[in-house]
Amino acid sequence: MAAGSYTTSTAFLEALAEAGVRYIFANLGSDHPGLIEALAQANAGDRAADFPRIIVCPHETVALSAAHAYASVSRQPQAVFVHVDAGTQNLGGAVNNAMRGRVPVLIFAGAAPFTITGELPGGRNEFIHWIQDVPDQRGILRGYVKYDNEIRTGRNVKQLVHRALQIARSEPAGPVYLVGPREVMEEQVEPYAADPAEYPPVAPAALTAEVTQEIATALANASHPLIITSYLGRNPDAVPALVELAELLAIPVLESAAFHVNFPGDHPLHAGYQFTTSEQNPVLARADVILVVDSDVPWIHATSRPSPDAAIYDIDIDPLKASMSMWHIAARRFAAADSKVALEQIASFVRDNVLIDAGAVEVRRAVAMDASQARRAALDSLEQPEAGVITPRYLTGCVRELLAGTDALVLTEAITNYQVVAEHLRASRPGSLLGSGGGSLGWAGGGAIGAKLACPERAVVCLTGDGSFLFGVPSSAQWVARRYGTPALTIIYDNHGWAAPKFSTLQVHPDGAAAKADDFHVSFEPEVDLPGVARAAGGAYGATVSDPGELPGVLKDALAVVHGGRSAVVSVQLPPVLRILGPNEVGACRPAPTARPGTALRGVHLPAV
Numbered sequence: 001m002a003a004g005s006y007t008t009s010t011a012f013l014e015a016l017a018e019a020g021v022r023y024i025f026a027n028l029g030s031d032h033p034g035l036i037e038a039l040a041q042a043n044a045g046d047r048a049a050d051f052p053r054i055i056v057c058p059h060e061t062v063a064l065s066a067a068h069a070y071a072s073v074s075r076q077p078q079a080v081f082v083h084v085d086a087g088t089q090n091l092g093g094a095v096n097n098a099m100r101g102r103v104p105v106l107i108f109a110g111a112a113p114f115t116i117t118g119e120l121p122g123g124r125n126e127f128i129h130w131i132q133d134v135p136d137q138r139g140i141l142r143g144y145v146k147y148d149n150e151i152r153t154g155r156n157v158k159q160l161v162h163r164a165l166q167i168a169r170s171e172p173a174g175p176v177y178l179v180g181p182r183e184v185m186e187e188q189v190e191p192y193a194a195d196p197a198e199y200p201p202v203a204p205a206a207l208t209a210e211v212t213q214e215i216a217t218a219l220a221n222a223s224h225p226l227i228i229t230s231y232l233g234r235n236p237d238a239v240p241a242l243v244e245l246a247e248l249l250a251i252p253v254l255e256s257a258a259f260h261v262n263f264p265g266d267h268p269l270h271a272g273y274q275f276t277t278s279e280q281n282p283v284l285a286r287a288d289v290i291l292v293v294d295s296d297v298p299w300i301h302a303t304s305r306p307s308p309d310a311a312i313y314d315i316d317i318d319p320l321k322a323s324m325s326m327w328h329i330a331a332r333r334f335a336a337a338d339s340k341v342a343l344e345q346i347a348s349f350v351r352d353n354v355l356i357d358a359g360a361v362e363v364r365r366a367v368a369m370d371a372s373q374a375r376r377a378a379l380d381s382l383e384q385p386e387a388g389v390i391t392p393r394y395l396t397g398c399v400r401e402l403l404a405g406t407d408a409l410v411l412t413e414a415i416t417n418y419q420v421v422a423e424h425l426r427a428s429r430p431g432s433l434l435g436s437g438g439g440s441l442g443w444a445g446g447g448a449i450g451a452k453l454a455c456p457e458r459a460v461v462c463l464t465g466d467g468s469f470l471f472g473v474p475s476s477a478q479w480v481a482r483r484y485g486t487p488a489l490t491i492i493y494d495n496h497g498w499a500a501p502k503f504s505t506l507q508v509h510p511d512g513a514a515a516k517a518d519d520f521h522v523s524f525e526p527e528v529d530l531p532g533v534a535r536a537a538g539g540a541y542g543a544t545v546s547d548p549g550e551l552p553g554v555l556k557d558a559l560a561v562v563h564g565g566r567s568a569v570v571s572v573q574l575p576p577v578l579r580i581l582g583p584n585e586v587g588a589c590r591p592a593p594t595a596r597p598g599t600a601l602r603g604v605h606l607p608a609v
């Protein structure tokens with residue numbers, strides 16, 4: 001701190017640093033002079049290292065997405081600073097992603113000064129201060145954050161920061177929002193301390209003994225038990241607990257709408273992936289006991305559901321999902337517990353009480369292994385270009401080969417190719433795959449920056465749709481990546497438009513006018529030079545590839561560029577959205593799909609968002 005100047009802003013920044021926040025992803029404005037001055041004074045006084053580092057983000061979507069991915073990788077919340085109501089609104093859907101992804105992040109925005117005739121330092125002195133004075137700035141984010149509050153004085157801002165972070169980090173984790181008017185952020189206060197160790201996140205919850213016994217017994221007595229999970233792998237340490245229980249009783253594990261490695265993709269008990277399919281999943285239909293662990297969408301009731309006789313149990317850090325207006329599964333028991341703790345309890349109970357029928361378990365194991373081998377062989381056979389055109393399956397197979405044996409971190413925002421990416425990447429190392437978990441596109445561009453900051457030693461690879469690439473404000477994201485030395489390889493599943501709304505329409509109106517005329521308003525014509533955007537904004541290496549034979553070499557070169565410290569963006573030309581009926585269907589769009597209402601569209605994996 002510079003002599004004579006210790007303000008609310010100084011204390012705020014100190015508190016963030018003391019709580020372990022290393023980065024502030026910032027988009028600054030007229031509300032931030034107190035913070036900018038405090039940072040500069042720290043710099044001048046050789047104390048910059050005591051404060052978090054500012055990462056200047058020319059767009060707020062990039063800032064919050066970066067903080068989101070950083071926290072997903074490191075489990076350490078970071079901060080995002082934005083400008084009053086305007087910057088808060090520009091966070092846009094990234095707040096949905098942070099909420100649904102259950103990631104902790106502290107968002108701070110200034111608020112318009114409240115004095116207008118010079119009563120206090122920091123009072124209004126710019127025309128914009130009147131314009132930006134809105135009735136309920138905190139209301140902008142209230143449907144998305146776990147906690148919001150106003151900093152009213154510097155004298156307890158440290159306590160406020162630690163309380164906000166404690167709430168953000170406690171499960172289900174999520175974003176929190178603080179606002180601070182200019183006068184308050186300029187307030188001179190005496191330096192003081194507040195110990196963040198007094199604000200730990202709430203300890204993980206366990207199952208009661210009764211519920212442990214009930215679930216363990218049901219699983220052990222089942223003929224066709226099944227475990228379904230979506231986000232257990234948010235905590236990579238929970239994956240071995242799931243593997244152990246699955247192996248103990250030979251229970252197949254189905255990953256549903258999963259954006260993490262919840263169960264190793266190459267494990268013989270892996271029962272596959274499901275996102276939005278229009279067909280009944282036979283594994284789900286056959287199960288007589290189903291344990292759903294950490295899942296928002298274990299199945300899509302309308303198209304693929306369990307048997308009505310199945311005994312269903314639900315363990316989740318957030319089993320009621322009160323933040324969703326409508327949610328239900330017909331479970332016999334809902335239990336709020338940490339998945340790692342709960343699965344360890346169930347496995348211990350099974351073992352301690354010798355509930356294992358060894359003969360039945362071995363039969364089940366053999367059947368599951370055969371099924372996973374057959375599924376893998378079928379998928380492998382699909383990893384071919386079709387008629388000289390790169391398909392998403394072929395592309396993903398090439399990516400898997402490219403990254404084999406490396407500890408790369410893959411970010412997926414592949415949208416209608418989520419299923420293809422999951423199936424062909426077969427990510428197996430816990431913590432090696434990440435998606436936003438939310439419904440707002442444009443996460444991976446900023447996410448790659450945060451991921452790279454969190455694990456600089458790993459290669460970061462984004463698999464993104466072309467639409468999602470553009471949603472991620474690539475001009476901003478690529479510039480930030482260059483400025484702060486966070487190179488990533490971005491591979492664009494470039495189908496020249498938005499396949500998702502087309503597939504949604506086909507599912508609801510398979511014989512409608514839109515289907516007949518291929519009139520969906522989803523194509524990006526004329527073509528966008530997406531690598532060119534990255535080249536111009538961030539000095540990235542750019543390549544466009546349409547020849548299947550050249551693809552492996554192009555990807556290899558691009559990865560080498562990234563290892564050399566420069567970002568690379570490869571647009572992989574897939575069958576364009578105007579011509580496809582569904583992923584991997586290369587033929588012409590007409591005639592329109594022949595499915596009747598209530599029947600499945602051939603081979604169409606419907607969009608996940």
Ligand SMILES: Cc1ncc(C[n+]2csc(CCOP(=O)(O)OP(=O)(O)O)c2C)c(N)n1
Nearest residue numbers: 415416440441465466467468497498499500
């Ligand atoms: C911010 C935001 N805007 C719009 C949507 C609606 N939406 C869902 S998928 C999609 C298309 C995505 O295009 P792309 O990334 O190219 O993937 P593709 O559908 O082609 O596989 C759109 C517009 C959304 N989910 N989020």
Ligand SMILES: [Mg+2]
Nearest residue numbers: 465466467497
């Ligand atoms: Mg697309």
